[in-house]
Amino acid sequence: MENLSKEIREAVKKLFEEDKVDLVIGFENGSLPLKATPCFIRNIDDIDRLVWNSRCENNLAVYLTKNKGKIGIVAKGCDSRAIVGLMQENQIDRENLVIIGIPCGGMVDQKKIEKSLQEKEPLEVKENHDSLVIKGNGFEETLKISDILYDNCMSCKHRNPVIHDVLIGEPVEEQDDVDEFAGVKAFEEKSSDERWDHFVKQGEKCIRCYACRNACPFCFCEECSVDSSQPQWFGKSIALSDTQVFHLMRSFHIAGRCVDCGACVRACPMDVDLRFFNKKIEKDVRELFSHEAGIDPEAAPPLNTYNTDDYDDFIKS
Amino acid sequence: MKEMIIKKDALMNLLTGRADDCQVFAPVEVEGSLVIKEIQPGDEITISSMNTKASIKETFFPQRERLFSYDLSKPGEMKEPPFSDRKRIVFGIRPCDAKSLTVFDCVFKGKDYPDPYYIDKRDNTIVIAVGCNEPSTTCFCSDTGAGPFSTDGADLLLVDLDGSYLVRVVTEKGESFVNENTAFTEAGQQQAETRDAIVDKATKAVHAQVNPDKVKKKLDDGFDSNVWDIIHEKCIGCGTCTYLCPTCHCFDIVDETTGTTGERLRIWDSCMYPFFTLHASGGNPRKTGKERMRQRVMHKFKYFVDNNEMVACTGCGRCVKYCPVNLDIREILKQIEVS
Ligand code: SF4
Numbered sequence: 107m108e109n110l111s112k113e114i115r116e117a118v119k120k121l122f123e124e125d126k127v128d129l130v131i132g133f134e135n136g137s138l139p140l141k142a143t144p145c146f147i148r149n150i151d152d153i154d155r156l157v158w159n160s161r162c163e164n165n166l167a168v169y170l171t172k173n174k175g176k177i178g179i180v181a182k183g184c185d186s187r188a189i190v191g192l193m194q195e196n197q198i199d200r201e202n203l204v205i206i207g208i209p210c211g212g213m214v215d216q217k218k219i220e221k222s223l224q225e226k227e228p229l230e231v232k233e234n235h236d237s238l239v240i241k242g243n244g245f246e247e248t249l250k251i252s253d254i255l256y257d258n259c260m261s262c263k264h265r266n267p268v269i270h271d272v273l274i275g276e277p278v279e280e281q282d283d284v285d286e287f288a289g290v291k292a293f294e295e296k297s298s299d300e301r302w303d304h305f306v307k308q309g310e311k312c313i314r315c316y317a318c319r320n321a322c323p324f325c326f327c328e329e330c331s332v333d334s335s336q337p338q339w340f341g342k343s344i345a346l347s348d349t350q351v352f353h354l355m356r357s358f359h360i361a362g363r364c365v366d367c368g369a370c371v372r373a374c375p376m377d378v379d380l381r382f383f384n385k386k387i388e389k390d391v392r393e394l395f396s397h398e399a400g401i402d403p404e405a406a407p408p409l410n411t412y413n414t415d416d417y418d419d420f421i422k423s
Numbered sequence: 424m425k426e427m428i429i430k431k432d433a434l435m436n437l438l439t440g441r442a443d444d445c446q447v448f449a450p451v452e453v454e455g456s457l458v459i460k461e462i463q464p465g466d467e468i469t470i471s472s473m474n475t476k477a478s479i480k481e482t483f484f485p486q487r488e489r490l491f492s493y494d495l496s497k498p499g500e501m502k503e504p505p506f507s508d509r510k511r512i513v514f515g516i517r518p519c520d521a522k523s524l525t526v527f528d529c530v531f532k533g534k535d536y537p538d539p540y541y542i543d544k545r546d547n548t549i550v551i552a553v554g555c556n557e558p559s560t561t562c563f564c565s566d567t568g569a570g571p572f573s574t575d576g577a578d579l580l581l582v583d584l585d586g587s588y589l590v591r592v593v594t595e596k597g598e599s600f601v602n603e604n605t606a607f608t609e610a611g612q613q614q615a616e617t618r619d620a621i622v623d624k625a626t627k628a629v630h631a632q633v634n635p636d637k638v639k640k641k642l643d644d645g646f647d648s649n650v651w652d653i654i655h656e657k658c659i660g661c662g663t664c665t666y667l668c669p670t671c672h673c674f675d676i677v678d679e680t681t682g683t684t685g686e687r688l689r690i691w692d693s694c695m696y697p698f699f700t701l702h703a704s705g706g707n708p709r710k711t712g713k714e715r716m717r718q719r720v721m722h723k724f725k726y727f728v729d730n731n732e733m734v735a736c737t738g739c740g741r742c743v744k745y746c747p748v749n750l751d752i753r754e755i756l757k758q759i760e761v762s
Pocket residue numbers: 182183184185210211212213258259260262263264265266366367368
């Protein structure tokens with residue numbers, strides 16, 4: 107990890123020296139032992155703040171639609187997929203963007219760690235190649251990274267950046283034999299009552315803080331339909347039906363665009379199971395339109411285009 | 424301060440046994456998360472060293488509150504929700520959440536805008552807080568005028584002595600609650616000593632991190648400081664910090680109608696949202712994240728202090744822990760302090 111951090115710093119240094127960037131978006135150590143946090147580097151003297159580890163979990167592509175100028179961005183597999191998706195939607199000034207790709211071993215799930223530590227608080231964390239050594243008051247625990255990854259990382263098919271201008275470190279092995287839709291298939295098997303029940307339970311947990319939406323690189327609309335008051339499409343309170351409609355709307359709006367980076371799931375303070383909505387829609391889009399989001403910059407997202415032979419069985423005469 | 428003792432199981436019986444004649448709110452584990460909810464038969468009250476995710480705010484200032492309902496076919500008729508005399512007990516909240524009620528009192532119980540909806544709930548509630556033997560690293564309550572055993576906002580403050588609680592009687596309301604129940608007995612010298620040791624250890628565990636007085640001085644003429652240009656940069660403008668915060672109290676008022684009937688609702692809002700200050704004209708005085716973050720910090724650490732002589736932050740650390748980009752309010756305050 108130290109080596110990769112160093113390599114990132116060197117790459118960024120070069121970019122500043124060659125005047126290719128005014129701003130680099132990467133990660134630095136956070137304020138809590140387990141956290142890394144997004145950082146904005148504007149000055150070559152600050153590059154030593156940049157780090158890389160298994161806690162660099164945010165999808166930094168979310169910042170690309172909010173910043174202008176010559177930008178460098180540290181991109182793991184899913185950030186790079188989001189960048190490709192944004193390119194498809196003409197949201198990226200590619201000429202002024204330097205993608206510093208970094209092959210990713212997966213990000214550790216803060217909630218899984220919390221669970222395995224029970225109520226003990228981590229005070230110090232050391233990351234080795236494949237494990238985290240967590241120390242706290244009177245305890246030391248070693249957790250294997252591959253056991254505590256986020257669910258989406260456990261089934262991630264593109265850990266290596268799908269696009270990059272600079273590559274840090276060595277490519278990692280892809281998880282070709284994992285079934286990324288195993289969870290969705292199991293869910294599809296359930297009765298409609300059980301599925302509805304799950305949807306209700308998730309809706310009841312939601313406080314409509316919109317962290318999921320705001321963490322998502324594809325939720326870049328200037329005015330989200332839930333915020334609109336003229337006309338007002340949605341009730342604004344946490345009445346269950348309004349919350350559910352918000353989630354339906356968001357899932358459908360990211361259909362064929364969501365790259366399963368997990369940013370929304372990580373951002374949610376209330377542990378709402380957002381992935382089950384999005385992954386199901388991803389599977390449908392894959393089956394119906396043979397489209398995988400965030401892979402080919404030249405491809406058009408299926409809901410932005412049409413073909414005369416598109417699936418139309420749902421149109422009943 | 425008068426101090427009593429009660430066995431833990433006696434207190435639990437007392438609380439669960441009261442559910443008929445009053446509402447009891449306490450932390451309960453639901454799907455792996457600690458939440459404060461109204462206790463139903465079979466619920467197990469859980470006091471853990473971790474604080475609840477959501478604060479006590481919902482119990483006094485619900486995220487969705489009906490102000491009145493109406494029927495357009497009967498012009499002029501409005502129905503207010505029933506204000507009741509039903510007693511309520513809030514048990515097991517932390518001193519930082521109890522302290523937040525003193526912030527709410529300034530806003531909703533002050534002389535300028537007394538709010539009947541809040542006052543109804545507040546006046547009918549006995550607040551029984553539990554001090555923190557093991558504060559978390561995200562706690563900074565000692566810096567904000569509270570502390571792991573602060574009694575502010577509570578009627579009774581409990582100190583966990585393993586099998587029993589030492590009960591500090593803070594208010595008259597607390598006193599009559601204790602007098603009504605024979606399970607409370609007078610605390611002795613030895614228990615007071617144990618209490619001292621626990622309080623001392625916990626107080627030392629909350630390290631001083633921010634100095635609101637110094638921050639306030641900077642903020643007094645810091646509206647145009649360039650510190651605001653950078654502080655907000657990584658913020659994604661969600662409502663997590665403000666919705667989880669026990670002291671944030673901004674709201675919106677909306678109507679929800681079906682046919683000719685409708686309800687006027689008060690719902691939470693957040694200064695971190697761009698639409699919070701959007702004018703009907705289309706203008707927006709807080710256009711970017713910079714102005715919005717400045718407002719959040721200014722409101723908590725300057726305007727509220729100017730108006731009420733206390734900061735609108737209890738140091739509970741929820742925003743620290745749950746901000747999706749780890750934008751730590753303590754770091755923000757430190758940056759302001761040295762700016
Ligand atoms: S989804 Fe893939 S690329 Fe993204 S963090 Fe997880 S393993 Fe890495």
